[in-house]
Every structure is written in C-alpha cells, then in structure tokens.
Amino acid sequence: MTRKLYDLAAADGTRFSPFCWRAKLALAHKGLDYETIPWRFTDKAAIAASGQDKVPVLVDGANIVSDSQMIADYLERSYPNAPSLYGEPPARALCMFVKSWTEGALHPAIAAVVMPDICERLDPRDQPYFRQTREAMFKRSLEEMAAARPEAEKTLRATLKPLQRLLAGQDFIAGEAPNWADHLVFGALQWARLISAKPLFAPDDLVIAWMGRVLAAYGLEGEEARGA
Amino acid sequence: MTRKLYDLAAADGTRFSPFCWRAKLALAHKGLDYETIPWRFTDKAAIAASGQDKVPVLVDGANIVSDSQMIADYLERSYPNAPSLYGEPPARALCMFVKSWTEGALHPAIAAVVMPDICERLDPRDQPYFRQTREAMFKRSLEEMAAARPEAEKTLRATLKPLQRLLAGQDFIAGEAPNWADHLVFGALQWARLISAKPLFAPDDLVIAWMGRVLAAYGLEGEEARGA
Structure with a gap:
C-alpha cells in the first residue's frame, strides 16, 4: 500500500x-x-x-x-534502519534549536512578506478562510501587509544573515549532508520562493545554492519551480 | 603547570x-x-x-x-577522553548554526543595548580605545546608542523568542546536558546581564533559569554576580 x-x-x-x-x-x-x-x-x-x-x-x-x-x-x-533524520544525541536537541529559530524568527519574517501573495494564489473557496484566519493572526489586513512589504523584506534579509553566515562555512546546516535541521529551514525558504509574487533571493545568494544542494542530495532537482 | x-x-x-x-x-x-x-x-x-x-x-x-x-x-x-564539547556528528555542525545565530543575531542585539554601559565600566585607560573602535563599528556615538536603548531592548526581546520557545521544551540547547551550543549562548547572555546598568531579564524568565542550570552543571553556582 x-x-x-x-x-x-x-x-x-x-x-x-x-x-x-x-x-x-x-x-x-x-x-x-x-x-x-x-x-x-x-x-x-x-x-x-x-x-x-x-x-x-x-x-x-x-x-x-x-x-x-x-x-x-x-x-x-x-524506520530505524534507514538513515537517521537527526544523528546521535545531542543532534536531535540541537535540531530543535533550528526548529525554534525557523518557527519563531524565520516563519514570521517570511509570512509578513508573502501573506497577501498566498491569498491570491489560493483556490477561490479557500480565500475567505485564509483572509479571516490570517488577518486575525497578524492583527492587520492583507492590504496593510502588502503596503508594508518593503519593510518586511528588509526584516527578512536581516533574519537570514545568521543562515548565510553559516553557509559560508559549511555545505549543510547539519554539516556534510542534510538532516532534519536542513529540512526545517528548507521548508521555510521553499515556501517563500514558491509563493512570492516577486523573486525574494538573488540567484547567487548562498541560501539558493544551499537549497539546490538539499534537493540534489535527494535526487529532487527540478522541484524548485512547482514543488509537487 | x-x-x-x-x-x-x-x-x-x-x-x-x-x-x-x-x-x-x-x-x-x-x-x-x-x-x-x-x-x-x-x-x-x-x-x-x-x-x-x-x-x-x-x-x-x-x-x-x-x-x-x-x-x-x-x-x-x-583532551579526547574528557566529555565531548559537541557529541558525535552532525552535532558540531549544528552547534555552528547556534554560533551563527549567536554572533549574527544575538550579539548585535545585546551590543545595541549595552555598549554605553560597557564603556562606563571599563578601566579609564581602556575607555578612549573602546569608544573609538565601537563608535566606528556601529557608526553611531555611544550617546546616540544610549538614547535608542528602549528600541534596542525591544529588538533584544524579539531576538530571544526562539531561545525561550526552545527552553520551554527542553532543559538545555543540547538537550539533557549542556554542550558548546549552550556555552555560546550563555556567554552572550552572561555578558548582557553582568554589564547592563539595568536588569535586562525578569527573574522568572526561562533564560535565567537555564543560565542557572548551565552554571550548576559545572558546579559554578554563584558566578552570576561577578563572573571572575
């Protein structure tokens, strides 16, 4: 099955x-x-x-x-005999730091940029639900978020600096091969680049090269564009 | 020796x-x-x-x-027979993420708050050197930084959210015992609390409890105040 x-x-x-x-x-x-x-x-x-x-x-x-x-x-x-998602302790705990940063800093920074773009891309029957829940969550209308986009992009760029700094020194967040820490951050940036109405990253950004390495590690090249 | x-x-x-x-x-x-x-x-x-x-x-x-x-x-x-600072791979690489965040997000956020306080606490012969190098680094006078302190404290609180989120779920950044990842972040917050002219953290803040656990893990209780 x-x-x-x-x-x-x-x-x-x-x-x-x-x-x-x-x-x-x-x-x-x-x-x-x-x-x-x-x-x-x-x-x-x-x-x-x-x-x-x-x-x-x-x-x-x-x-x-x-x-x-x-x-x-x-x-x-x-699936204990398949490659570990974390590695030996304390690696899982350290992945949780990456998760906290991803969800506590990176996701909010991306959301502030792309929320209005997401709404426009949704199935029309999803749009009222999305607008209502997200406007309540962010305490602002999607139109107000769209107007604040330049400031939000600036915050996103600042938020990404520690990641870029890391990727200047190693191929993956987990070192020589990707693990769950890479998956967590990749998910966030894949969300950002697939849904943003305007390109968010320069083609030569360190994070773009890293995203390519993550996909290649799993034979998923070509998933950049559509993501199905 | x-x-x-x-x-x-x-x-x-x-x-x-x-x-x-x-x-x-x-x-x-x-x-x-x-x-x-x-x-x-x-x-x-x-x-x-x-x-x-x-x-x-x-x-x-x-x-x-x-x-x-x-x-x-x-x-x-x-000292390979003493307890490892990192643990097995990929833990060292993941510690490097914590290091990048510490130096790329947390240190700048703390520095923006405490630079003027540091200058006042230095040996008088160090003060001209400190003022000159730090004002060049931050492109602002120490007096301008002091005036912007309320905004800087707000940014610091936002920067700490992912750490607080993590510590709600586990005792140490490295999980059940501290490792180099904890040392990196502890250093930053110890710097902040030892040098700030005003208390930066509520006594019941999750990061304060964690700092106590880090010191206790090494029998260093009592180092909070002076830090020698």
Whole structure:
C-alpha cells in the first residue's frame, strides 16, 4: 500500500507549505516512496481521521500521523534502519534549536512578506478562510501587509544573515549532508520562493545554492519551480 | 603547570566577555583546571605571543591558542577522553548554526543595548580605545546608542523568542546536558546581564533559569554576580 501525504496546494497546484516540505524531505531522507494528495485549507473533512485539521498528514498503512515533527519522529522510530533524520544525541536537541529559530524568527519574517501573495494564489473557496484566519493572526489586513512589504523584506534579509553566515562555512546546516535541521529551514525558504509574487533571493545568494544542494542530495532537482 | 586564560575585565574586575565565558565553560566541561588573568583592552603586549590582539587566549603548557572556537576545537582534540564539547556528528555542525545565530543575531542585539554601559565600566585607560573602535563599528556615538536603548531592548526581546520557545521544551540547547551550543549562548547572555546598568531579564524568565542550570552543571553556582 502506497504511503500518502496530504499536501497543501494553491489553485494552480503549487505545493507551498513549509510544514509539508519538511515532511517530504524527511520521507526522501528515509528513502521512502509516497504519493501526495493535493489538499485545500477548506478540505477539513478529508483529513478528519487524523483527529485535527491541518496538513501535513501522513497515512502509512494503518498509521495516520499529523504535525511535521510528529511525522519526523514517527519515521525515525518506524524506520530505524534507514538513515537517521537527526544523528546521535545531542543532534536531535540541537535540531530543535533550528526548529525554534525557523518557527519563531524565520516563519514570521517570511509570512509578513508573502501573506497577501498566498491569498491570491489560493483556490477561490479557500480565500475567505485564509483572509479571516490570517488577518486575525497578524492583527492587520492583507492590504496593510502588502503596503508594508518593503519593510518586511528588509526584516527578512536581516533574519537570514545568521543562515548565510553559516553557509559560508559549511555545505549543510547539519554539516556534510542534510538532516532534519536542513529540512526545517528548507521548508521555510521553499515556501517563500514558491509563493512570492516577486523573486525574494538573488540567484547567487548562498541560501539558493544551499537549497539546490538539499534537493540534489535527494535526487529532487527540478522541484524548485512547482514543488509537487 | 597551571593553564592560564587571559580574560577581559572591567575596572571593578567583572569578567564580562561573551567569548571568554564560552572558553571558561568549555574548560569546565572538559573538567580542566585553569586560572584567569584579568586583561584590559589596551594590554595588547601581554598577549602578543598569541600572534593577535584579542582575548580569550589560552596558555596550556607550550600551546597558546586564541579565538574561542579555536580553543574549543583545541580542547576537543587535545583532551579526547574528557566529555565531548559537541557529541558525535552532525552535532558540531549544528552547534555552528547556534554560533551563527549567536554572533549574527544575538550579539548585535545585546551590543545595541549595552555598549554605553560597557564603556562606563571599563578601566579609564581602556575607555578612549573602546569608544573609538565601537563608535566606528556601529557608526553611531555611544550617546546616540544610549538614547535608542528602549528600541534596542525591544529588538533584544524579539531576538530571544526562539531561545525561550526552545527552553520551554527542553532543559538545555543540547538537550539533557549542556554542550558548546549552550556555552555560546550563555556567554552572550552572561555578558548582557553582568554589564547592563539595568536588569535586562525578569527573574522568572526561562533564560535565567537555564543560565542557572548551565552554571550548576559545572558546579559554578554563584558566578552570576561577578563572573571572575
């Protein structure tokens, strides 16, 4: 039975969710086959069996797992003979620092830039849900966010400096090969570049070269553009 | 022969350098005895044998090592039977992410708050050197930095959010016990709290509890106040 991953999709099919990207890279890291099922924000019924209403949701035989970190831990536990997503202790704990930074600094910085772009790319039936939940979350209208984009891009560039500094000295966040730490940050930047209406990174940015290395490590070259 | 560490000191003897603190915690982690030699910014001659003009400088028998990361790597290589500062790969590479964040985000955020406070605490003969080099570095006078302190404190609080988020879920950055990743961040926050003219953290802040755990892990309780 093929593994299935419910994967957030824009109206044109672009898979832009940072959390789904991490899960897909974790599956690739483990060398596991899967197929994705495009999912819209309002398709809550399709994933009801997971006991919650967000993607990614992984269906692996009888197991249904949601939340990208739970999926990573599930894969690590269930496929111990495949390459480890973390490495020996204390590597998993250190990955959690990367996760906290990704979710506490990088995601908010990206969100402030691309929220209005996301809304325009969604299936029309998703747009009212998205607008309502995101405007409540950010306490601003999407139009106000769009007007503040230049300032938000400046903050994003500042936020990325520690990552660029790191990548000047090593190929991957985890060193010589990517692991879950790379997946976490890649998910964020893949989300940013797939959904932004304007290019966010210069082609020669260190993070762009690193994203290429991450994809190449899993034989996923060519996923830059569409991300399905 | 006793190991010696040249350690930056304020006029009253307070040891506030983030880079020296990391080196001291690394020595404690390895269980190595050492004595510190208080050093002032203008004591360039005292460390000339290290081939450069900054502390920390470790003198370990015939070996003279400068730069905190070089000291950590030297200790790891020279004392392989003492507890590892990093752990198995990919942990060292992941520590480098913590280092990039510490130096690329946290240090600048702290510096913007405490630069004027540092100057006032230095030995009078160090003050002109400090003022000149730091005003050139930040492209602002110390008085302008002091006036912008409220905004700088706000930025520092935002910068610390990913760390607080992490420490809500685990005892140390490296998980169950501190390693070099903890030393890097501890050095930064110890610098901040020892040198700030006003308290920067609430006593119940998660980072304060974590700093206490780091010191306790090495039997260094009581080092909060003075830091010698």
